[in-house]
Amino acid sequence: MHLTEAVADALEQSEIDYMTDRMKAIQDIEGNPEGIHLARFGHARLYYSDTMPWPQFNTVKGMRGEDIHHIDEIISFFRTRNRTCQFEIVPKQAHPLLFKKLSESGCYQSGFHATLYGAAEREALFDLDPGSEEEIRVLPYAEEDMMTYAAIHCRGTGLGDDGISAVARNNEVLLKRPGWSYFIGFQEEKAAATGVMYRQNGIASLTFAATLPSYRNIGMHAALLRRRIHEAALSGCRLVVSQASYLSQSHRNMERAGMKLGYVRATWTMPV
Template sequence: MIPSFPSEPLIVDIESSEVDYMTDRMKAIEERDGNPEGVEITRIGHAVCLYSKSMPWPSFNTVKGIRSEDIPYIDDIIHFYRSRDRKFQIEVVPSLVDQKLLKALADKGMYQSGFHTSMYINPESLTDEFHWAAIDIRPLKRDEFEKYATVHCIGTGLPQQGIPSVARNNEVLYDRPGWRFFMAYINDNPAAAGVMYVKGDIASLTFAATLPEYRRQGLQQGLLRRRIAEAARESCRMVVSQCSFISPSHRNMERVGMKLGYVRTAWTER
């Protein structure tokens, strides 16, 4: 069972699930022949530092799990990214750091640049799974990663020339323990996708996107319910997910019963 209100142990569990899924994802990409994306993962103190040479986006160049005890290592963390000529962000989770760390980050020339929301739910509390005749949600097949990557890129606004790379970087997760991919179809046309990672008794809803022409048709609520129900069948005690604060994704998660765990901040160099 999980508490009905946020607590420090709950927050630690949520953050750990986010660190676990992103670390495993990056390791899988790193293990591709020749490490074509130039992935590096290193731990400095409590912090896990993720880096990719060819993928400059913040989610692939971020510091997770930092604690106040890591103040002596802030220079080492900054050097790790500066030596690779990469802009990065440090994720700070409330209640797991104190004012001293925040001041230390500011003293090193960093500023609070954004917010991100982490949500959670006990999967047994899901009252019903999504059923709508017009929408078919099913597990992704091994030979469907080009379809998945098309939804991923177009649904998130990434350039379409990146579709082959996104397909390869996700295909390596197909047989990797814990990973589940789902595709939603309307009239047998791929319309939306959702991904889940399970480790122990916690499931993370790691990614979701919908093609623009199929939005506002309940696809994301359907994918949320399908993955939460799948987590319940796998005896998970908690499902967590991330979203931009008061975004459409946030509202969809609230609608299916997910609760606010915390709002973390991102810190970036000036």
């Protein structure tokens, strides 16, 4: 699948779609315990959480050059809550006046992040490399597996175990929600890794993956990639999209699974 303007737009929209659905699901938990707030400013989508200070939950996606008159209002929203945020700018929507306004508002470019894409292929599941991957099994999650998911999520990303119950609660609502699928990777019958996928409008977003530190570098992430690509094809998706740190192991695994670089987006951070 060749990269065109339409494909680039679809890559950005897929990330907006899964993040919006994810945050709405958490917001709809009785009492909105995470303090989720969603707002739209022109093309830009604002995501905020009272209790989750991490950048992915306090971010602005989809901003374009014509939205620069909203920047002061967005910054004021986060500043009154004593919270920093990040603006995610994709190359197709980059504009000199947008970067100039962000800089004048005190923001600074803090990084880059890669978006990769590929065609959904049923054969991906069966393209196994020789070696330890043959001992790996990837299965769908059941609702009763959510505490296992949450433990892998927290320990695989460096969060403390005191966050396990909250992570389980915030993902149980997604497991029951249309479009979301969760997978667990086993190595010699031990739960070792996890991966998540969201499907909408024929596009599958590989939204999250984590592996326990003691099970890394044996093919867990690659196996989870292949299983999700395979399941995306079975469900009728035509396109698979994911994000990773540029040239990270995840990035390289995605390319080995047949995905290729769509673009590298810029991250601009607003300090508190």
